[in-house]
Amino acid sequence: MNDKPITGEKKVFMTGNEVVAWAALAAGAEVMFGYPITPQNEIMHYWTRLAPKYGRKFLQTEDELSAGFTLIGGVLAGKKAFTATAGPGNVLMQEPMSMAEAMRIPTVAVIQQRGGPSTATVIYSQQEVNLTCFGGNGEGLRVVYSTSSHQELFDYTIKAFNTAWKYRFPTFVLADGYQAKMRESLVIYDPFEKMEMVEPEPFVGKPGTPGVDRKPAHLRNAYSVEEELYEALSKDIADYEKAVPELVEHESFNTEESELLVIAHGVVYRSAAMAVKELAEEGRKVGYFRPITLRPFPQEQLKEAARKAKQILVVESAYGQLYRLVRENLYGADIPLKTMFMPGVGITPEEVREKCVALLDGKEA
Amino acid sequence: MVEILPKMPKSWNPESKPHKFCPGCGHGLVLKALGQAIDELGIQDRVVFGCDIGCSLLSWDFFNVDTVQTHHGRTTPVMVGIKRANPNLVVVAYMGDGGGYAIGSQHLVNAATRNEKITCILVNNTNYAMTGGQMAPTTMPGQKTETTPYGRDVEETGYPMLGPEMVAAITREGAYAARGSVAKFAQLKKYIKKALENQMAGRGFSFVEALSTCPTNWRTNAAQTWQFIEETMTKYFPLGEFKVPEGKED
Amino acid sequence: MGKVTRIALAGEGGQGVQSVAQILTEAAELEGKEALYIPNFGIEQRGGVSIAFVQISDQKIPAPKFKTGDIVVALSDRAVRRVQVHVGSETVFVYDASIEGVEEDLPKNARKILAIPALEVANKKLHPRVFNVLIMGAVIGATKVVSLEKAKEAIEKRLGYKFEKSPELQELNFRALEEGIKLVEGMEVE
Numbered sequence: 001m002n003d004k005p006i007t008g009e010k011k012v013f014m015t016g017n018e019v020v021a022w023a024a025l026a027a028g029a030e031v032m033f034g035y036p037i038t039p040q041n042e043i044m045h046y047w048t049r050l051a052p053k054y055g056r057k058f059l060q061t062e063d064e065l066s067a068g069f070t071l072i073g074g075v076l077a078g079k080k081a082f083t084a085t086a087g088p089g090n091v092l093m094q095e096p097m098s099m100a101e102a103m104r105i106p107t108v109a110v111i112q113q114r115g116g117p118s119t120a121t122v123i124y125s126q127q128e129v130n131l132t133c134f135g136g137n138g139e140g141l142r143v144v145y146s147t148s149s150h151q152e153l154f155d156y157t158i159k160a161f162n163t164a165w166k167y168r169f170p171t172f173v174l175a176d177g178y179q180a181k182m183r184e185s186l187v188i189y190d191p192f193e194k195m196e197m198v199e200p201e202p203f204v205g206k207p208g209t210p211g212v213d214r215k216p217a218h219l220r221n222a223y224s225v226e227e228e229l230y231e232a233l234s235k236d237i238a239d240y241e242k243a244v245p246e247l248v249e250h251e252s253f254n255t256e257e258s259e260l261l262v263i264a265h266g267v268v269y270r271s272a273a274m275a276v277k278e279l280a281e282e283g284r285k286v287g288y289f290r291p292i293t294l295r296p297f298p299q300e301q302l303k304e305a306a307r308k309a310k311q312i313l314v315v316e317s318a319y320g321q322l323y324r325l326v327r328e329n330l331y332g333a334d335i336p337l338k339t340m341f342m343p344g345v346g347i348t349p350e351e352v353r354e355k356c357v358a359l360l361d362g363k364e365a
Numbered sequence: 366m367v368e369i370l371p372k373m374p375k376s377w378n379p380e381s382k383p384h385k386f387c388p389g390c391g392h393g394l395v396l397k398a399l400g401q402a403i404d405e406l407g408i409q410d411r412v413v414f415g416c417d418i419g420c421s422l423l424s425w426d427f428f429n430v431d432t433v434q435t436h437h438g439r440t441t442p443v444m445v446g447i448k449r450a451n452p453n454l455v456v457v458a459y460m461g462d463g464g465g466y467a468i469g470s471q472h473l474v475n476a477a478t479r480n481e482k483i484t485c486i487l488v489n490n491t492n493y494a495m496t497g498g499q500m501a502p503t504t505m506p507g508q509k510t511e512t513t514p515y516g517r518d519v520e521e522t523g524y525p526m527l528g529p530e531m532v533a534a535i536t537r538e539g540a541y542a543a544r545g546s547v548a549k550f551a552q553l554k555k556y557i558k559k560a561l562e563n564q565m566a567g568r569g570f571s572f573v574e575a576l577s578t579c580p581t582n583w584r585t586n587a588a589q590t591w592q593f594i595e596e597t598m599t600k601y602f603p604l605g606e607f608k609v610p611e612g613k614e615d
Numbered sequence: 616m617g618k619v620t621r622i623a624l625a626g627e628g629g630q631g632v633q634s635v636a637q638i639l640t641e642a643a644e645l646e647g648k649e650a651l652y653i654p655n656f657g658i659e660q661r662g663g664v665s666i667a668f669v670q671i672s673d674q675k676i677p678a679p680k681f682k683t684g685d686i687v688v689a690l691s692d693r694a695v696r697r698v699q700v701h702v703g704s705e706t707v708f709v710y711d712a713s714i715e716g717v718e719e720d721l722p723k724n725a726r727k728i729l730a731i732p733a734l735e736v737a738n739k740k741l742h743p744r745v746f747n748v749l750i751m752g753a754v755i756g757a758t759k760v761v762s763l764e765k766a767k768e769a770i771e772k773r774l775g776y777k778f779e780k781s782p783e784l785q786e787l788n789f790r791a792l793e794e795g796i797k798l799v800e801g802m803e804v805e
Contacts, residue, residue: 030450212429
């Protein structure tokens with residue numbers, strides 16, 4: 001049995017779903033729980049082919065509820081474990097994720113966004129931002145990384161395990177059907193050679209007899225009185241707030257020079273970045289801001305980036321899900337917000353460019 | 366000299382006693398049977414107890430064993446995940462009839478079909494008790510509940526679910542399925558112990574339904590309570606073993 | 616925008632456009648270029664037109680899909696109709712000369728329209744099974760996005776296990792590639 005799925009570094013050309021399977025393997029994930037839904041299926045396909053070679057496990061469950069709850073069980077027993085889902089599967093996944101949120105269980109879930117609402121398309125969208133950031137009956141105490149390339153898909157899937165186990169909040173890698181299905185190049189590597197990897201530990205089944213050698217683990221998410229819940233939740237919220245500065249990640253370009261600030265995330269950021277860079281090269285005063293963590297949101301960083309902006313353009317393959325986050329996090333800033341919403345369809349650099357030019361030339365209010 | 370058994374099983378958590386169930390509730394008896402079985406098998410150090418939502422959630426600190434209180438119907442998959450991640454543990458999914466037969470029925474059916482090496486104990490008290498006494502999949506024909514105020518009409522809502530019979534029908538050799546009753550404590554305890562042993566031997570899915578009492582929602586006095594469980598319920602829900610691995614028959 | 620070559624390949628299921636796309640992008644990888652390939656995919660249904668979106672460049676490629684291609688290839692009548700949306704004033708539109716009844720449906724706005732006898736050449740000079748490799752040759756000939764050498768290497772990489780069993784297949788595939796390049800020779804598509 002091989003121990004190391006990857007040694008050193010290796011340039012590869014593969015689909016995003018394959019990237020996720022390799023990243024989870026490389027990060028030392030021991031078990032995947034999953035249920036078929038397009039466009040994430042190939043994560044399971046690659047995992048089930050690769051996992052046995054490295055002594056890793058897989059369970060295909062009866063639905064996403066079960067995938068999420070067996071995932072929670074695997075994590076409670078002390079394993080690095082993960083799942084992957086999309087669309088209606090992500091809806092069902094919110095129930096177990098709210099339990100993970102309540103009980104600080106370090107789950108990792110990869111979301112390959114597809115069209116919505118309902119069954120919609122199996123292809124692509126950015127319409128699962130609300131759900132992934134704030135799904136469940138809770139406060140959104142989660143970490144959501146929005147990736148834009150295969151390299152990031154690899155890097156952040158690995159990072160998700162470290163973040164989850166370090167901070168004990170459910171952690172999501174939010175990609176999409178395009179990223180799932182396309183092929184592009186990236187460098188895969190053994191993260192154990194490059195960075196400190198957070199080790200998992202069991203919540204239940206530790207050595208010794210409970211009540212005799214140690215306290216029993218009595219893990220719960222139900223409280224009989226309001227104050228009890230408030231106390232528990234306040235502690236979690238305080239932990240989350242404390243972690244925010246360490247968690248938030250973003251990328252920005254030309255914000256010091258720009259009158260127009262374009263905001264996009266995920267794969268749409270690629271189109272936005274290309275359009276903006278071209279226009280900047282042509283001497284136009286335009287820059288971009290890209291949140292990598294959608295939850296927590298890089299609020300201070302966005303405010304700083306928007307300081308010089310005279311107008312802001314939010315571009316997304318959804319009808320205002322990123323926009324809502326932007327608006328909330330820019331509260332108080334007196335800058336007109338313009339939008340380019342294309343729910344459920346891809347956005348090309350040409351389309352972003354056209355919109356930017358119209359805004360810069362004052363041809364569009 | 367006659368050895369006198371302590372009243373409280375060793376695996377119980379004395380700090381959470383007296384327990385939180387209503388007077389006359391059967392949960393305490395089912396958990397006593399489980400506690401004694403754990404003691405006799407000497408597995409307190411490797412049992413993980415999972416409890417559902419409903420009255421079963423009140424058992425979250427009942428034992429001095431590692432315990433996870435989950436969501437309504439989801440205890441089975443959580444225990445499946447734990448068992449698969451650490452097969453050395455002995456896991457118990459403890460749930461009510463609503464959790465097991467309604468909202469979590471897909472998990473029960475599929476865990477049984479996959480022959481997961483876990484033990485499920487399902488408490489059947491013919492109603493959703495925690496939420497105030499609504500109709501459950503196990504409510505008796507004609508039985509009055511908050512959502513069947515004129516009695517359960519089987520033409521409208523079907524007949525009570527026969528869980529162990531179903532589990533027996535869909536599982537293969539190695540699985541265990543039985544129905545006991547808090548009114549027959551020794552038999553119930555024997556079934557629970559066999560269900561744990563069956564998991565420990567790695568033979569297969571082990572399922573025990575325990576007929577139980579709910580005088581609060583049945584609105585019955587002690588005599589009526591015992592009459593309901595021993596006569597009405599037992600007539601419809603026969604006690605006994607429905608599937609026993611080869612060589613483990615009584 | 617940038618120096619990205621954008622190629623859309625469309626055909627019926629079984630015509631092998633997705634494997635062409637895969638080999639083509641792998642050849643670009645071997646060349647040390649950046650490549651991005653995404654198939655169109657939707658709810659699985661029989662008889663849909665299969666499209667492969669390929670982009671090759673010296674730099675990182677921005678968006679996974681594009682509106683208009685530099686070269687758009689259609690291998691069936693339905694494909695001709697389906698890919699019209701991806702044709703613009705800069706597009707070289709290539710279709711198989713044997714497709715009948717599409718005269719009215721050919722794009723009006725393309726920079727150039729080429730009818731190539733790929734199916735005929737494949738059937739008469741080679742073998743029907745290498746039709747898609749012939750198309751790949753035509754794409755390479757028209758765009759020069761990868762060298763013949765790297766294209767052969769990529770084919771070897773993907774089909775090498777088959778060549779081991781029957782070495783004549785290697786020769787057949789390489790000939791198809793070269794014939795494909797010849798199909799667009801002198802057509803001034805660059």
